[in-house]
Every structure is written in structure tokens, then in C-alpha cells.
Amino acid sequence: MPGDLRGNRSTRSFEIPKLSVSSEPGFAPSHAPSIQDGQSLFVQVGCATCHTPSLTTGLASSAALSQKQVNLFSDLAVHHMGSQLADGVTQGSAGPDEFRTAPLWGVGQRIFFLHDGRTSDLLQAILAHGSQNSEAERVVDMFQSLSKSQKQDLLNFLRSL
Numbered sequence: 365m366p367g368d369l370r371g372n373r374s375t376r377s378f379e380i381p382k383l384s385v386s387s388e389p390g391f392a393p394s395h396a397p398s399i400q401d402g403q404s405l406f407v408q409v410g411c412a413t414c415h416t417p418s419l420t421t422g423l424a425s426s427a428a429l430s431q432k433q434v435n436l437f438s439d440l441a442v443h444h445m446g447s448q449l450a451d452g453v454t455q456g457s458a459g460p461d462e463f464r465t466a467p468l469w470g471v472g473q474r475i476f477f478l479h480d481g482r483t484s485d486l487l488q489a490i491l492a493h494g495s496q497n498s499e500a501e502r503v504v505d506m507f508q509s510l511s512k513s514q515k516q517d518l519l520n521f522l523r524s525l
């Protein structure tokens with residue numbers, strides 16, 4: 365009906381300014397604050413002690429590689445990760461429960477997580493850090509003490525990487 369259509373149009377014209385809010389590329393506007401909160405929580409609970417947000421490359425003959433900041437989210441070090449992650453494999457000098465911190469750069473695009481790709485669930489990947497004798501046990505306890513929405517913020521942050 366013509367009357368109804370006009371009604372719809374006038375409602376829509378009010379909604380347009382809300383829909384055209386611009387945002388940084390790649391971030392859904394409604395998720396951006398959650399991602400930022402998640403980033404702070406990532407540092408607060410201690411994930412960043414191993415998943416170091418950025419490292420700087422050394423001097424290199426190619427200017428493109430020399431002294432560049434890389435947002436790797438890894439300290440590139442090997443840690444004891446406890447029995448849940450242990451695979452019984454000794455590689456070089458790394459014992460059965462020792463693993464190099466997986467870089468989280470691009471983790472949002474990955475489908476399987478951890479050294480054996482055992483899970484496609486980010487939350488499970490985090491909880492698997494938490495056995496006794498894992499260097500990350502205390503950090504995972506801190507993560508577990510977050511509220512449901514704080515955990516979701518942290519996951520949203522990881523998915524944005």
C-alpha cells in the first residue's frame with residue numbers, strides 16, 4: 365500500500381546514518397570495543413608473558429627486514445607446558461612436555477590449534493595450557509576466573525589477529 369511504503373521509507377531514512385558508521389578495515393564496528401578489552405585482558409592475565417606481542421628484527425642487509433617490528437605474539441622460547449600438552453616426543457634438546465610458544469599472528473585464520481592440531485576450538489587450546497607443572501598454569505587459572513563476557517572479549521581479540 366502506498367501509505368505503508370511511505371511509512372517504511374521515512375523509517376529507513378532515519379536508520380541510514382547509524383548504518384554508515386565507518387570503522388577500521390577488518391573490524392566489525394560492534395566488535396571493536398570487545399577486541400580492545402580482550403587485548404587488555406590478554407596482557408592482564410599474563411598470556412603476553414609468553415605470547416610477546418611484538419619483537420623487533422635485527423640488522424639485516426635488506427632494508428625491508430632490518431629492525432622491523434613484527435607482531436608475532438611469541439617469545440620464540442621453549443616452555444614446559446605440562447602433561448595435557450605433552451606428547452612424549454623428545455626433539456633435539458626439547459623434552460616431551462616442552463614446546464615453543466606458538467605465534468598467535470594469524471591465529472584467527474587457522475583451523476587447527478596446538479602442535480598436533482588436536483582441536484579447532486580456541487577455548488580448548490587455551491585450557492590445554494593449564495595442567496599442573498605447566499609454566500602457564502597460573503595464567504590459565506587467571507583466565508578461568510574471568511567473567512563469561514571477558515573470556516569472550518579475549519577470544520574475539522585472538523580471532524582478530
Ligand code: HEC
Pocket residue numbers: 409410411412413414415443445449463464465466467468471474476477478479480486489490493498499500503504507522
Ligand atoms: C608459559 C608460556 C605460555 C603462556 C603463559 C601462554 N601460552 Fe599459549 N602457547 C604456549 C605454547 C608453548 C604454545 C604451543 C603449544 C603446542 O604447540 O602444543 C601455545 C599455544 C597457544 C595457542 C595455539 C596457537 C596455535 O596456532 O596452535 C593459543 C590460541 C594460545 N597459546 C593462547 C594463549 C592464551 C589466550 C594465553 C593466556 C590465557 C596463553 N596462550 C598463555 C605458551 C604459553
